[in-house]
Amino acid sequence: MPVASGATPAIDVAGLTVVRGRTTVLEDFNVCVPAGKVVGLLGPSGCGKSTLLRAIVGVQQVKSGRVTVLGEPAGHRRLRSRVGYVTQAPSVYADLSVRENLAYFAAVLGIPRVAMKLELERILGLVDLERHARSRVDALSGGERSRVSLAAALLGRPELLVLDEPTVGLDPLLRTELWGLFRQLAARGTTLLISSHVMDEARRCDRLLLMRDGALLADDTLDGLLSSTQTPDVESAFLRLVGQGAAGPAV
Amino acid sequence: MTFRRTFATSGRVLRQIRHDPRTIALLLVVPCVLMGLLAWIYDGTPTFNKIGAPLLGVFPFVVMFLVTSVATLRERTTGTLERLLTMPLGKGDLIGGYALAFGLLAALQAVVATGFSIGLLGLDVAGATSLLVLVAIVDALLGTALGLFVSAFARTEFQAVQFMPAIVLPQFLLSGLLVPRDQLPAGLSALSGVLPLSYAVDAMRTLTVDAAVTSEVLVDVAIVVGFVVAALALGAATLRRRTP
Numbered sequence A: 001m002p003v004a005s006g007a008t009p010a011i012d013v014a015g016l017t018v019v020r021g022r023t024t025v026l027e028d029f030n031v032c033v034p035a036g037k038v039v040g041l042l043g044p045s046g047c048g049k050s051t052l053l054r055a056i057v058g059v060q061q062v063k064s065g066r067v068t069v070l071g072e073p074a075g076h077r078r079l080r081s082r083v084g085y086v087t088q089a090p091s092v093y094a095d096l097s098v099r100e101n102l103a104y105f106a107a108v109l110g111i112p113r114v115a116m117k118l119e120l121e122r123i124l125g126l127v128d129l130e131r132h133a134r135s136r137v138d139a140l141s142g143g144e145r146s147r148v149s150l151a152a153a154l155l156g157r158p159e160l161l162v163l164d165e166p167t168v169g170l171d172p173l174l175r176t177e178l179w180g181l182f183r184q185l186a187a188r189g190t191t192l193l194i195s196s197h198v199m200d201e202a203r204r205c206d207r208l209l210l211m212r213d214g215a216l217l218a219d220d221t222l223d224g225l226l227s228s229t230q231t232p233d234v235e236s237a238f239l240r241l242v243g244q245g246a247a248g249p250a251v
Numbered sequence B: 001m002t003f004r005r006t007f008a009t010s011g012r013v014l015r016q017i018r019h020d021p022r023t024i025a026l027l028l029v030v031p032c033v034l035m036g037l038l039a040w041i042y043d044g045t046p047t048f049n050k051i052g053a054p055l056l057g058v059f060p061f062v063v064m065f066l067v068t069s070v071a072t073l074r075e076r077t078t079g080t081l082e083r084l085l086t087m088p089l090g091k092g093d094l095i096g097g098y099a100l101a102f103g104l105l106a107a108l109q110a111v112v113a114t115g116f117s118i119g120l121l122g123l124d125v126a127g128a129t130s131l132l133v134l135v136a137i138v139d140a141l142l143g144t145a146l147g148l149f150v151s152a153f154a155r156t157e158f159q160a161v162q163f164m165p166a167i168v169l170p171q172f173l174l175s176g177l178l179v180p181r182d183q184l185p186a187g188l189s190a191l192s193g194v195l196p197l198s199y200a201v202d203a204m205r206t207l208t209v210d211a212a213v214t215s216e217v218l219v220d221v222a223i224v225v226g227f228v229v230a231a232l233a234l235g236a237a238t239l240r241r242r243t244p
Helices: A049-057 A098-109 A113-126 A142-154 A172-187 A199-204 A222-229 A234-241 B003-018 B021-041 B047-077 B080-085 B091-119 B129-153 B157-173 B186-192 B196-209 B215-238
Strands: A011-020 A023-033 A038-042 A064-069 A083-086 A160-164 A191-196 A207-212 A215-220
Touching: A011 A049, A023 A049, A023 A207, A023 A215, A038 A049, A038 A172, A038 A199, A049 A064, A049 A083, A049 A160, A049 A191, A083 A142, A098 A113, A098 A142, A098 B003, A113 A142, A142 A160, A142 A172, A172 A191, A172 A199, A191 A199, A199 A234, A207 A222, A207 A234, A215 A222, A215 A234, A222 A234, B003 B021, B003 B091, B021 B047, B021 B091, B047 B080, B047 B091, B047 B129, B047 B157, B047 B196, B091 B129, B091 B215, B129 B157, B129 B196, B129 B215, B157 B196, B196 B215
Parallel strands: A038 A191, A038 A207, A083 A160, A160 A191
Antiparallel strands: A011 A023, A011 A064, A207 A215
8 A cells, every 4th residue: 555655745846847849848847746645737738737747757858857756756667666647648558458458557567467356356446447347448438448548557556646637528427436536545645646627626636736838826725725816716716826817718 | 678578568469469350361361362363473484483482471571560560650659658668668578579479470470371372372492391481480570670660750650651662662672582682783782782671582582492501591581580689679779768
């Protein structure tokens, strides 16, 4: 079982600059994610959320800066079985069944053969896909596919989960169920960093990071954010922070 | 690199192909149909016996090149490669897993096509049939290795497929099948000498005419294997855990 490591943050980003093509996506970016919490990374599409997440899991080339994850430099060999990562598009094999996908990723993670069956059943239960275990992924709905992708990241109980827009396109019931799962994982000490462009999801997070144009607008709890901006909801808080007042286009 | 991860990867690749029976049928049937066509075209002439064996080496090369470059490109575009590279999978596990899986398929293809050509089409080969199959497998591995390598330079499946005429056809033209390599213009003859398929075709030609000389064949095979290893190493070098 993962253990929250006291006061050391799960993620520490210092002075991170990322240039993709000709665009500077992140410039001198600093942020800290506490361990054992559900942290929401909110901001409009194209604000640099995914790039930040990619830098945290160590697949993004960075120009400068330091990203420390669970006490190791991001992308370090020792982190590869401690961090689970889910990209926006479901990154699983469409031409394999759900179980075949999970069995392969479990083998890659080095989960012992004897523990495999139990682990797959545990994971299938967590994401509620037991009924579809033998179905090919390309026969599943979009929401089910993204849960297969999530399931693969949950294998082996990673200490940190980095989820890029995991609830996009899900119906409200499923979304609620997934957030229930995230809370359940956090209660057991897992740290979750979850990006979303739906400001509404903020109320389900312990802490919020608000981003726009590659800059961090706010790093606070929901209550702290609302009281410091004197606004009734995250959407208004966001608009207040970008200096547009209460009126303006929805984000 | 670990055995378990490499075998898990090749098992996964084979499982994907097993879910695609049409691809398996194409892999096995197309070379036989082509050989049959060739036998029919050259009916009553000695030509089929001359070029039959070299072509048995060329087909698996072409097919495996295509299959591998599309398969690895798919792995890149669907994000599964990025996921794998955040996990404890070595580059060697991935490359080795693919080479093993497609090598097995190639072996199956080679056995079927060779058996069909010798048994039913009456292809006459002086050398040992087992050597013929071995050369065909090595050729297929060459296709896999080159496919893995060039897929790194393709962004789309359209591009990946275009690499076939770009990489494979020149090798075919210069391999000595159309004009013997020593009769090619000087520059082309030298170029032919640095292309792997030339040695694959040389090996097959030797097998066609000579029952005894196996060391010559083995040298050619060793050269092709050298190219395979180099292409696999280059392919591994194109796999980057961090991308722009």
